[in-house]
Amino acid sequence: MDELYTTLTEQRRELMAAKTLDSDLDLAYQLQMQEAMNASLALHNPAAASSSRTSPRPHTQPNDDDDDVVFIPQSPNDDVLDIATTLMLEDMNRFVQELEDREQSEAEMRKLKEDLDRRIHDQKLAVDIHNIPDQQWEKYGDNYHRPYRTAKSSPSSSKALVDSECFRLYFKGLVSEERVRGIMVNVAGAGVAICDSRDNLILEARKNVEAMVNGAVVSGEVAELQALIEALNKALTLDLKSVTFFCDDYMLYQYVTGRVPPRQSKTVTLVNQVALLQRKFTYCNPSLVARNNIKFAFKSARDAIVSQIIWAEETNKGKLKETCVICFEDTDVDKIFSVDGCLHRYCFSCMKQHVEVKLLNGMVAKCPHENCKSEVSIDSCRKFLAPNLVEVMSQRIMESSISPTEKVYCPYPRCSALMSKSEVLRYTKNVYIGAEESGARKCMKCRYFFCIKCKVPWHLNMTCYDYKRSNPNAHPGDAKLKSLAKSNRWRQCLKCKHMVELAEGCYHITCRCGYEFCYTCGAEWKNKKATCSCKIWDERNIIHDNQQR
Known part of the structure; x- marks a missing residue:
């Protein structure tokens, strides 16, 4: 360490x-x-x-009437x-x-296991004392004792106390339609309660469950199975060996006992997951009970739903807490971020990290939930992002809104502003006659002129051909990029001019701008068919070296 x-x-x-x-x-x-x-x-x-x-x-911002001021953006x-x-x-x-946190969590878990083992010891001692006859207790009661973990006892013998106990698992999964911000939405929650053999509560937990999967509302059976999986995982975390889990749903009981096979694929997957978890226990069997015997689990499941629909409710103990499904930290509901459109909820800290990483990679931030396509709005991110990051996020959103063939960047190194070709053309026409024919464009940020054809600062009284002859490497990094591309066998897209590298797969390349071409000769693909006679694939690009035998 x-x-x-x-x-x-x-x-x-x-x-x-x-x-x-x-x-x-x-x-x-x-x-x-x-x-x-x-x-x-x-x-x-x-x-x-x-x-x-x-x-x-x-340094003063330049304008059209002041040509002497130099602005360094x-x-x-x-x-x-x-x-x-x-x-x-x-x-x-x-x-x-x-x-x-891991060290602290392991220490707390060891303490919890020891407390559990001590509780079992004390309960067994209480039962033994209760069964002692009155006459024997009056005569020898003052001398009767059984210390916890005496010098003669070993950790293995004390551990056997927990191993010999059969614990009881109660679980409940609920799906409900609730009104959130004036609209009706589907929410789901799971509740778990773990008790000892005498129904004394040991652990109580709740979890928010995804109510929508692939655009459809999950069934009650799916929610119940997810709650059961959560309960079994909690029991494994406590290193329990023998458990009995109680079902109040008859069909679910038939599924987990194998008497009736489920029909829906999602249910089949969850039932198989339950079966795999059962094998990790020494003893793990279901028991069918009435709904009113589910104990604490129903309340926990309902609390999980309430935490998703109440945004800032004050209780007698303080602010209502909600568990972030990324970091699993309990956070005040007023510090929970809700993604517009899908209403998936995460804490500010996790969302801040998620958005920052996406911005660093040049991507637009979307909801971190798996397979969710909802985009994160700029205005909502102002709650947890710094102002400069909000500006970068606006830039990324603007980049994604412009098609690759329409993007153009200011060639001045200290500006590099992103613009749309059509937009910058309209802007230039207001101040420069013949802009469309000459290729001259005026940057909308630094207000310097540049050539849209050569992507360099404006070369007055010089054609693009003459400029390229006199300046073969207009950009300092062009020669190095060309040399690097040649040595690594990179190819340049003829449409957007971006470099492409073939890591593996066939020679049919689809650029991010949508242009399709042959990686070998650069010829365009049309209607998913090659226009050249090059071979489509090579075995060395299809089979990895570590897979070859």
Whole structure:
């Protein structure tokens, strides 16, 4: 553990040093630009240059009437780097916290098992004392004792107390239609209660259950089976060996006993999962009871549903708590985030991490629930995101709204603003005559002109052909990218110009812009058919080396 802490500390130090270095480089760049501006002004106006040395000129937003002011916009990569560094530091801190939480959880679990074992010992001692005849108790009662874990007893013998006990599992799954924010929605919950052989409550738990699966409301049987699976998992967590679980649903009892096979695929999957969990116990059998004998489980299931439909209810003990299904932490309901559209609910901390990771990967944040397509709105994220992250999120949403063939970025390194080709053309036509024919465009953010055809700053009085001849590598990284692409056999999409690498599979490539082509020669595929005679696949790209025999 000490070595792990040392490693994490070193990584933190390296990340902070890298962040400081990037800040220093940015400052050096700003100073160099200021010196270049002063030198340029000195050539045209020495008086202005001398004044600029004494009083630095502030960076003013450019406008159409002021051509002397130089504006150096902030690069969006700076924000991305800050986000990446912050996320990595948070991940390290979270990893350390998870280790500490795991140790604490294991310690609490050991304590719970010991308390359970002590309870069984005390109950058995109470029964033995109760069965002692009165005459014998009057004569020897003062000398009767049985200490818990005496010097002669071993951990294995004390452990046998729990192993010899048969515990009782009560569970309940409910599906209900409730009114939430003025609309009717389906919600589901599961309740679990674990008792000893005398029905003394040992553990009580509740869990929110997904009420909608593939657009359809889950049945009561599915909710019941999910509650049963939760109960069996809780019993395994306590390392219980013998359990009896009580069903109040006749068909569910028929399913788990194998007397009637289920018909629906979802039910079949859950019944098989129950059967697998049963095998992990020394003894695990069902028992059919009436609904009023389900004990505490029904109330817990109902509480799970209530936690999903009540947003800020105050109780006598304080604010209502809800368990986040990602981190399993109990959180105040006013700090639970609800995704618009699907109403899946997670705590602010988990949603913040989820959205930040998606933004870092250049993706639009969607609901973290499996197979859910609901997008997370910007306005709702303002509750837990920093303002700069909200701006980055707006940028990502704008990127996803523009088709790959319509995207164009400002070529100035300190701007790199994303625009739509049609949108920037309309903007340029207002200030430049013949923009469509010449290819000149004006950035909507930094307001500098650039060439839409060459993707470079505007080359006045020079055709694109002449410019490319005089500047074969207009972008500093173009030559390096071409060399890297050639050495790694990358291909460039003819439609959106993005690089594509074939990791495995056939030579039929579908770019993210939708263009289909042959990876070998670049010829276009039409109607899912090749227009070239190249072979479609190679065995070395289909079968991995570790799978070959």
